[in-house]
Amino acid sequence: MRQAPPRQPPEDRAGRVAPQLRPRAEGLAQALPPLMVHAEHLASTVLLGAHGRRRAGMGDEFWQYRPLAQGDEAREIDWRRSARSDVHFIRQKEWQAAQSVMLWVDGARSMEFSGAAERVSKSDRARLLALALSVLMVRAGERVGLSDQGAPPRSGQLQLLRLAEALSGDLSGEDYGAPHIPGLPAHARAVFLSDFMGDIGAVETALAEAADRGVRGALFQILDPVEESFPFDGRTIFESMGGTLRHETLKAGELRARYLERLAERKDRLEHLARLSGWLYECHHTGESAQAALLWLYAALERRS
Template sequence: MILPSRSGDSAVSARRAEALGARLPPLLVAAQRVAATVAQGVHGRRRVGQGDSFWQFRPFLPGDAAGRIDWRQSARSDRAYVRETEWEAAQTVCLWRDGSPSMRWRSKAAATSKIERAELLLLALASLLLRGGERVRLIGAEARAVTGLDRLAEQVQHLRDDAAPGAAGLPPDTVLPRHSRAVLIGDLLAPLEQVQAVVGRMAAIPVTGHMLQVLDPAEALLPYEGRVRFEGLEREQHTLIPRVEGVREAYVKRLAAQQEGLAAICSAAGWGFSVHHTDHPPEAALLGLYTALAPEPGRR
């Protein structure tokens, strides 16, 4: 059966597709450039395991089975060597970035908003992971993992376009693969009990991972002076403070307590936690994320 088309819906879809196509290339180019810079200074993600691909020779150690000795390699020196192979089973890394309204705020001290930096880091990390043969999927989008960065970028942009004005600042409750890893990127200013519930739910699957708090430099330092009116971005009421410098110390302590709480939640679950300010280069944060996902010795 052929149904009549709705021209209004078609026009809206066409405009959205055109806008999506215009925004994706700069984001992808920037992400790939950052990933390429970091890739020059890191080793591959290969690890020891039960695969067929040769990885390296290493000296025979006490406790190694004699049957693992590579006699041909050992005959070339006065030491016994073991032949190691690479574990070939890719892990799944589940990525999420906060799309709530507060992520779109930017002060004059930063050249980019928090959501722009979060998406840049997410795509750059995905680029590194895909190069290393890992599977990548986006939390909150299609359930299947993607094999191409273009497709992941489209999913990220669709999530931004479809975000409701009151979108939550934490990942949705969704089914994740067992023994996968997760990377959560956002300002992470939600109440600690809500963050605890999210991490606890993922850890029970079990999923391990890393949380990166992305903050504008003004959020970290509260550098304002005098009478300032603060407008709520996520349904909070507006607040007028006569002398901001008078509350700065209390504000900094409150933020430090939030970060200490986040770190404690992550530590209890075996996760990692770090902080990134948007006026700092993204390469250091990306390297930290990529290093945090490196498999632990003896684990697949």
């Protein structure tokens, strides 16, 4: 029979554990506040009012009166309000059921690209918009989650911290990303934020799966202005951010027309896929206003099915 090792005093155990926890705690402290602060600031610039997501439905709070319309039932008529007019009125209540909003933020290496030192990368802009949108959704009483990072939809400030931690992680080793939606709840809303420079077939598959689950949402493509203008000429070496693809040419300018044509085809394809799935599509450049992008995303989620 083996003898159990002597039990260490509490202070010794604490002394041994603390050095292991401190680097992780300091790392989180450095990663979370900047992203959260920037997201909170961006969200605060969007003036939505106290009831930004009010809509008719099941609930206890009064919203508005509206005239009786074809298809309404007599039991829905507010007779007291109707007695003061020659028109029958319906008393509508505010929808109070929380909705799930799922985000997929491309974490591939291509998202690291920035065409200018003073401009944020595509990844930085995608993460900021995703977290700022989460702040707005949580303030509106919705549940928010990340579809591919083990973050199921939840509400509250603690969930925002979970999302900030997940979004502050390292990028994957893959050159280009593809939507991964294993935890997408039925009838939820979803937003995919990516440069969509990878396999278009993966996007098509993800949208088909989302449509089968009754999920509506938005494809939000994020590009650097350099990727739109292709300002290259002469001898140029093109290399993917992950280093797996490389192409050298002496006449980069001759590639401009073909590149821009392929990019336009990719945008058209994304818009077509979104329209077929009942989704919305938008292309945003990192040189543009993040506030305008956030407003578009919020409006896209407000859209009725």
